[in-house]
Amino acid sequence: MRPIQDYYPHLCNKQNIVITMHQKPDGDAMGSTLGLYHFLANLGHNVSVISPTNWAAFLDWMPGASAVLDYEKDKAAADKLIDNANTIFCLDFNVMYRTKNMEQPLMDATCTKILIDHHRQPQEEVFTYGISNIYKSSTCEMVYDFIIESGYASLLDRNIATCLYTGIMTDTGSFRFPSTTASVHLAVAHFKELGIDHTAIHENVFDSFLENRLKFLGNSLMNRMEVLYEYNTAIMVIPKSDLVKFNTKTGDTEGFVNYLLSIDGIRFAALVIDRTEERKWSFRSKGNFDVNNFARMHFSGGGHKNAAGGSTYDSLETTVQRFKEILPGYQNELSNL
Known part of the structure; x- marks a missing residue:
């Protein structure tokens, strides 16, 4: 080049x-x-x-x-x-x-x-x-x-x-x-x-979203978010049934992952969405935790140091379990941010 x-x-x-x-x-x-x-x-x-x-x-x-x-x-x-x-x-x-x-x-x-x-x-x-x-x-x-x-x-x-x-x-x-x-x-x-x-x-x-998008966001924060304080991490898991229930459109999940980083002490945020053909991950971080490397190593993705994405063809349950099994290997890194 x-x-x-x-x-x-x-x-x-x-x-x-x-x-x-x-x-x-x-x-x-x-x-x-x-x-x-x-x-x-x-x-x-x-x-x-x-x-x-x-x-x-x-x-x-x-x-x-x-x-x-x-x-x-x-x-x-x-x-x-x-x-x-x-x-x-x-x-x-x-x-x-x-x-x-x-x-x-x-x-x-x-x-x-x-x-x-x-x-x-x-x-x-x-x-x-x-x-x-x-x-x-x-x-x-x-x-x-x-x-x-x-x-x-x-x-x-x-x-x-x-x-x-x-x-x-x-x-x-x-x-x-x-x-x-x-x-x-x-x-x-x-x-x-x-x-x-x-x-x-x-x-x-x-400021141009429909009412159902706010309801979708509220449901996601109330029912699909889990905070893993021992790893300074928060994860949001959105099943396909929610996408159907709230009649979501392209762009309706934009910014959801950033809400997780607004929690005091959280340095690593992960959002996974159950799409028809694959499970899509979004990762965000604060400080020196490199989500680009994390995404590349574990979820066939990449991006920036503090913002990256990935995907998998595993089931939603399997990929979430895998994510949680991976986290202990990063505990020191996440606790020292």
Whole structure:
């Protein structure tokens, strides 16, 4: 993988460009792809955005979201765009399998592939150019850097700024996580100068859920949470029956795992959800406990030091029991945080 700076001279050559992200995109994935989409369109490129799957409804308001293709719903159209692309930008994921059913078409594509991402251990060999920086707050911050450093700061506009602010806001936990550096605040100041309405963005993302989502959250906190104080750990186990009972939609569990870290003394939080095809884990931590390594070692996952995910095809009962059997091996590490 060559440095992304080597690609900058090619930005002035009009191309067919596809931008994609990880499955079930969050605010950073959608924000970074749409921010880059508007920027490249401003440069005169023919640009398309493809999501491997559907996404949470609370992201539908974002500028350009209506033009995003859902690969699972529009496979033929998406495959044609990939086949005709001169360049494919891969944002907010480090390995191709995180694009689910898009993995093989992306691997088969012979065009230029570019990585912009902040997760650990990227699959560098499949990308022509790229940048991977685990110290960046978000992929949105990295797209902002890409625009500035490539010499096109003048093309930044309110739509781009709105998209990029959304991802920075969500991936920094509304600017409270350690990844919120001075450079993050400088970017946000620039976005404000471009006219973003940060209040409206927060409301669109955090204040647009349905009543059943609050009931679902209340049930999860009351009946599905267990605190393991001897390990400074809390776990939330959500069975498929709850997803059906509360008529949940994509994005309804967003942020649930963070509630566990709000308990005094808890340094490791784990959420597992019984999806139809697999059990999905989300891990969060405070301090030096590395959930990226934990997820990679035990649950076929990964991510960041303090935020990671994983999955298993074991039953819900089996994977929860396995998690609890693993914890004693980390007792010293968790008690010394």
